[in-house]
Amino acid sequence: MALEIEHTHLPIRGLNLHVAQVGKSDLGTVLFLHGFPEIWYSWRHQMQAVAAAGYRAIAPDCRGYGLSDQPPEHEAASFDDLVADVLAILDALDVPKAFLVAKDFGARPAYDFALQHPERTRGVVSLGAPYSPGPMPFYDRLPEGFYIHRWRVRTTTHL
Template structure:
């Protein structure tokens, strides 16, 4: 029988971040970082599989996504915010070290977390985005009209509004 995924909100760096988790963690902890425009739910099958194997699986909704609070409208979210949020989640859940799994949008924070916090990282697996140590401008390499760039247009409702419409 599959274990139930538990949900909580953690106060992390001034925002309440939604975190889904399952498993005992006898063998360690695996943190899943979702892609764009996704939420923790993308990882539900993998979370149950690693929990059944003896790991604790944690999948947060990044700030502004899913059930996590959005930063104030005037505040831009940087990659450093996402990395600090992962560290804050590990601290709040008393996880000393974790494996990180990132997909798409979640890959870069996973790579950077491992580089900035090697003592808190057991390993990194990423899908869709290869590791690139050279800084890059996403705007410069993506073609005009690329789907991620369209989401940056200020006239659009926040991503959370779209997800809430889908869930309710």
């Protein structure tokens, strides 16, 4: 039997961010960070499994995605903003430490959060985006035909 996923909006750094959560933190908390162009809903099945195993599962819609507010100057939003949002979400929900599970676009903020806030991190799991220290020529490292290349070609040819 699936547990009911609760939805709320948290005032985070001047924006209202949508957060989905389920379960109790008997064993700890797992924070899921979605990829591009996804929302919290991508993690719904994993959230249920984590909650059934005794963890609290939290999945926000990152700023500008899903039911979360758009930043006023979306071009100025950075990965540092996403890291600061993760910290603020954990603070708002009284979570002292969390496991971070991220995929795709969410991997870099997860890695950066763990490096900047090791005292708040229990572990990191990343899907689809390996850790690469330092400045990364992101697009040059992606395999030919990777969907981000196709998306970039499509959007730049239509501008």
